[in-house]
Amino acid sequence: MIITRTRILACALALLAGAASPVASPLAAQLIRVPMPGEAARPISANFSVGYLMTASRFDGVSGRYWSLGDGIQYRGTVELGTRSGAIGVTGTIASIPIARSGILGSDGDITLRQLLVTFRSPEGQSFYQVFEAGAGLSQWASYSGTDALSAEDRKARNGLAIMIGYGFGFALGERMSFNVVQDASTIIGSGEGLPAGERRSQQQYITRMGLRYRFTGAR
Numbered sequence: 001m002i003i004t005r006t007r008i009l010a011c012a013l014a015l016l017a018g019a020a021s022p023v024a025s026p027l028a029a030q031l032i033r034v035p036m037p038g039e040a041a042r043p044i045s046a047n048f049s050v051g052y053l054m055t056a057s058r059f060d061g062v063s064g065r066y067w068s069l070g071d072g073i074q075y076r077g078t079v080e081l082g083t084r085s086g087a088i089g090v091t092g093t094i095a096s097i098p099i100a101r102s103g104i105l106g107s108d109g110d111i112t113l114r115q116l117l118v119t120f121r122s123p124e125g126q127s128f129y130q131v132f133e134a135g136a137g138l139s140q141w142a143s144y145s146g147t148d149a150l151s152a153e154d155r156k157a158r159n160g161l162a163i164m165i166g167y168g169f170g171f172a173l174g175e176r177m178s179f180n181v182v183q184d185a186s187t188i189i190g191s192g193e194g195l196p197a198g199e200r201r202s203q204q205q206y207i208t209r210m211g212l213r214y215r216f217t218g219a220r
Helices: 005-033
Strands: 044-055 058-060 065-069 072-083 086-101 109-121 128-146 158-172 177-189 202-217
Touching: 044 086, 044 177, 072 109, 072 202, 086 128, 109 158, 128 177
Parallel strands: none
Antiparallel strands: 044 072, 044 202, 058 065, 065 086, 072 086, 086 109, 109 128, 128 158, 158 177, 177 202
16 A cells, blocks of 8 residues: 555644644633633722702701701712622712701801711622612711801811611613612711700701712723
8 A cells, every 4th residue: 555645744634633632622721711800800990979968957956956957969979899799888978958047037058968988889780780788987067158157166067977778770881881870868876965855866868869880990
């Protein structure tokens, strides 16, 4: 039998292919499992939202006057670090609220409400998803401006504890950005100093907010 040069070359190529395939398959599988650098990083995101704040009125033990509080616009910013079950964040809010004090003729002004919260949020979805949030931290009424002449004691800030829960919806706007609408219910627990019998330390608030979240690193 005459073995041609073509047959020898074909046999050699077949042997080389068979020897290389056991090495190539694990290597390819290994390369497929390696995540991209951006996806391997822990998700870090920032969220900015604007909301309509409705707050209950309260009795102020420092001044001995009843604060009649109106509605206002609340601005909220959050920086979040992703976890397996959602994200942990630090949130700051600020709002200017109309105020009228009882017992003062023509009382009219504004007071600033500031909050600093530690928050937890449920995971983002790939398209349309539900949002659950909870938070707790510090709340402060301060920086009054208006017609009332206040004493030095009355001008001091009123500090309290804030507890918040929220529920809403969000949907993705591409790979890194998402839009969310959330309804918050929060309680501010202030000082009991100077409160007459029957007056509550707690104060209820409701916020409907819309915002954008941008993810700098990591995947959803």
